Amino acid sequence: MQREVGTLPLAPALRARLAAAGFQTAQELLDTGPCGLSKEIGISREEALEALQVVRQECHGDAARTAGGSGATRNCTALELLEEEQTQGFIITFCSALDNILGGGVQLTKITEICGAPGVGKTQLCMQLAVDVQIPECFGGVAGEAVFIDTEGSFMVDRVVDIAAACVQHCHLIAEAQQEEDLRKALETFSLENILSHIYYFRCRDYTELLAQVYLLPEFLSEHSKVRLVVIDGIAFPFRHDFEDLSLRTRLLNGLAQQLIIIANDHKSAVVLTNQMTTRIAQSQSTLVPALGESWGHAATVRLIFHWDNSQRLATLYKSPSQKESTIAYHITSHGFRDVQPPAVTHSTEGTELNPRKRPRTEEEKQQ
Amino acid sequence: MDWDQFDLNPKTIAALKKADIKSVKEVLNLSGADLQRLMKLSSADIQCLLKTVSHTLRRNSMLTALQLYQDKDHFTSQHQKLSLGCSVLDNLLKGGIPLVGITELAGESSAGKTQISLQLCLCVQYPYKYGGLESGAVYICTEDVFPSKRLQQLIDQQHKLRADVPAEIIQKIRFGNSIFVEQAADLDTFQQCITRRLSLLLARGMVRLVVIDSIAALFRCEFGAAQSALKARYLQTLGAQLHSLSTRYRTPIMCINQVTDAVSEPEAAQCSCRVEGSRVTPALGITWSNQLLMRLMVSRVSLPGHSPGLAPHCAGSVRTLSVIFAPHLPPSFCYYTVQLEGVKGIK
Numbered sequence: 001m002q003r004e005v006g007t008l009p010l011a012p013a014l015r016a017r018l019a020a021a022g023f024q025t026a027q028e029l030l031d032t033g034p035c036g037l038s039k040e041i042g043i044s045r046e047e048a049l050e051a052l053q054v055v056r057q058e059c060h061g062d063a064a065r066t067a068g069g070s071g072a073t074r075n076c077t078a079l080e081l082l083e084e085e086q087t088q089g090f091i092i093t094f095c096s097a098l099d100n101i102l103g104g105g106v107q108l109t110k111i112t113e114i115c116g117a118p119g120v121g122k123t124q125l126c127m128q129l130a131v132d133v134q135i136p137e138c139f140g141g142v143a144g145e146a147v148f149i150d151t152e153g154s155f156m157v158d159r160v161v162d163i164a165a166a167c168v169q170h171c172h173l174i175a176e177a178q179q180e181e182d183l184r185k186a187l188e189t190f191s192l193e194n195i196l197s198h199i200y201y202f203r204c205r206d207y208t209e210l211l212a213q214v215y216l217l218p219e220f221l222s223e224h225s226k227v228r229l230v231v232i233d234g235i236a237f238p239f240r241h242d243f244e245d246l247s248l249r250t251r252l253l254n255g256l257a258q259q260l261i262i263i264a265n266d267h268k269s270a271v272v273l274t275n276q277m278t279t280r281i282a283q284s285q286s287t288l289v290p291a292l293g294e295s296w297g298h299a300a301t302v303r304l305i306f307h308w309d310n311s312q313r314l315a316t317l318y319k320s321p322s323q324k325e326s327t328i329a330y331h332i333t334s335h336g337f338r339d340v341q342p343p344a345v346t347h348s349t350e351g352t353e354l355n356p357r358k359r360p361r362t363e364e365e366k367q368q
Numbered sequence: 369m370d371w372d373q374f375d376l377n378p379k380t381i382a383a384l385k386k387a388d389i390k391s392v393k394e395v396l397n398l399s400g401a402d403l404q405r406l407m408k409l410s411s412a413d414i415q416c417l418l419k420t421v422s423h424t425l426r427r428n429s430m431l432t433a434l435q436l437y438q439d440k441d442h443f444t445s446q447h448q449k450l451s452l453g454c455s456v457l458d459n460l461l462k463g464g465i466p467l468v469g470i471t472e473l474a475g476e477s478s479a480g481k482t483q484i485s486l487q488l489c490l491c492v493q494y495p496y497k498y499g500g501l502e503s504g505a506v507y508i509c510t511e512d513v514f515p516s517k518r519l520q521q522l523i524d525q526q527h528k529l530r531a532d533v534p535a536e537i538i539q540k541i542r543f544g545n546s547i548f549v550e551q552a553a554d555l556d557t558f559q560q561c562i563t564r565r566l567s568l569l570l571a572r573g574m575v576r577l578v579v580i581d582s583i584a585a586l587f588r589c590e591f592g593a594a595q596s597a598l599k600a601r602y603l604q605t606l607g608a609q610l611h612s613l614s615t616r617y618r619t620p621i622m623c624i625n626q627v628t629d630a631v632s633e634p635e636a637a638q639c640s641c642r643v644e645g646s647r648v649t650p651a652l653g654i655t656w657s658n659q660l661l662m663r664l665m666v667s668r669v670s671l672p673g674h675s676p677g678l679a680p681h682c683a684g685s686v687r688t689l690s691v692i693f694a695p696h697l698p699p700s701f702c703y704y705t706v707q708l709e710g711v712k713g714i715k
Binding site for chain 2: 009010011012013054117118119123124130148152153154155156157158159160161193195196197198199200201202203205206208209211212213215216219220236237240241242248251252255276277278279281288332334
């Protein structure tokens with residue numbers, strides 16, 4: 001009721017007039033009534049009625065929210081945030097070295113950017129993550145679904161089938177080694193067809209379609225609440241041609257980044273973007289840097305750069321709020337994204353060969 | 369743009385017309401706050417407008433990976449590929465050239481790039497059952513003259529190369545009629561060719577393969593060292609145009625590229641060229657590589673006395689076709705020879 005007039009969702013011209021006429025809070029507006037309002041600021045009665053309706057709805061909404069306890073802005077302490085982050089799962093990549101430097105895997109609620117030259121493995125990692133996000137919780141996964149937005153046409157479903165089949169087989173081996181009932185039960189729904197049917201594929205042919213798709217994502221994610229991963233492969237391709245006005249491009253990219261941050265937070269999903277590399281020439285020396293400019297570097301929370309060293313593929317963690325910068329080697333096999341030396345398969349009861357940070361089973365779970 | 373056909377509040381439609389916003393693209397290019405100011409509407413109305421406009425643009429665009437996998441339709445399936453006319457080469461590429469995207473074939477001179485492209489121009493004319501697309505091809509020459517004599521030789525010998533296809537079917541196809549040859553020696557002519565003649569042929573369904581021989585020649589003379597930014601922009605625009613044509617008409621675009629010497633180790637590594645012993649990298653740099661779906665390289669292999677699989681009368685030397693990068697293929701290679709009837713892989 002004490003809401004300031006400036007924060008109400010009215011047309012800007014109307015707000016300006018209200019401010020000029022001296023109205024400061026929503027309560028004052030409601031007290032004046034439509035006739036008084038139309039006379040004071042010189043608008044028609046219908047417009048005044050409409051405006052008051054909007055104000056009443058807003059105040060209702062506010063009251064409901066404060067009564068409910070959680071609203072558009074909520075207060076929480078850093079301890080609560082820490083606890084939330086610790087219980088949150090990671091999306092593993094099947095390359096334990098990469099998972100280690102990321103602190104467990106690709107984090108939910110954060111934007112991760114993968115940059116690299118063509119052919120180094122960015123799309124492979126995206127396809128691997130789209131499969132790995134679906135791993136059941138008892139195997140150390142987040143049991144989610146994936147949205148794959150493809151702007152370059154590099155999503156080859158045959159390759160995804162290979163990766164998914166290898167993942168299912170890996171889980172079968174673990175279940176056989178550990179002989180536990182709930183693992184076997186989880187595997188009944190973790191089949192190739194199931195995995196493929198939970199990867200939602202969108203093909204965007206230019207940046208307008210991409211912008212439109214991202215506007216529609218929140219609605220889609222509300223309908224498909226199990227989605228825990230949104231992949232955009234690649235974000236650079238539609239934005240690197242066709243722009244005489246680079247300031248428009250910067251503005252659109254910033255807007256896109258903001259929307260993706262909101263989506264990642266509201267729906268507790270990881271957002272993974274792939275970016276191209278471009279040459280920067282400085283003082284007669286040329287280096288490869290991520291494309292889309294300096295300001296785009298601020299969009300992602302975590303930035304990985306994939307590159308070559310002779311014929312070995314390397315991944316460098318270039319930007320991360322919590323992990324230190326490091327480089328590891330990885331391989332792309334017919335089964336997907338893997339370590340260079342596969343870790344020795346240990347048949348321990350905690351299933352550590354799949355995810356050393358798997359949540360330990362609590363007593364209640366065992367008793368159920 | 370007829371805003372009345374959109375499912376919008378009449379107030380919003382009136383505001384759109386008054387603000388002179390003419391297309392969906394303009395609406396999406398403006399930020400929420402700009403739209404509010406221009407149209408004098410509340411933020412809830414603007415959100416509604418953005419959602420409606422996005423819905424109209426992206427109606428029915430979702431597919432699951434399972435639907436993609438199970439789709440066996442000729443026209444939409446990802447499984448459909450353009451065969452190269454030889455089972456060994458097709459096995460290397462897991463079926464052939466993908467239908468959507470730019471495929472590059474790079475290599476030194478006389479390594480066999482033109483031979484493979486000519487063979488593709490004939491393969492595309494076969495029925496779907498035999499790995500073709502039942503349509504013609506456009507061959508854009510940018511440097512040499514089109515090798516019509518060699519094409520005629522290949523046409524005459526098709527029955528020998530494609531022993532898997534019944535003779536009546538081969539006889540019925542008028543190979544020469546469906547190959548459209550264009551000459552474009554500089555960028556402007558090339559642009560015109562793409563925007564006018566190529567789009568027309570594609571829209572009419574008369575061609576379903578575009579070969580550009582070669583893409584490097586267009587850029588070698590026109591741009592000096594200081595104009596690298598301009599060259600990059602041209603390359604990106606060209607790549608985007610070709611990409612959009614390929615996506616719209618589901619037509620593979622095969623670009624032949626030349627190679628240059630790799631000056632340093634990191635440069636060779638950057639362009640992921642690990643062909644044994646050679647220090648060459650495809651021309652045009654990383655700007656062009658970013659536009660590609662798949663990169664293949666051919667080279668001559670000098671193996672004196674090593675020809676176990678070659679027929680005794682074969683005169684050609686052994687060459688290698690390697691996959692440098694592709695989203696669905698591991699880096700691999702196979703050997704092939706160029707014979708009278710065409711390019712044939714060696715097991």
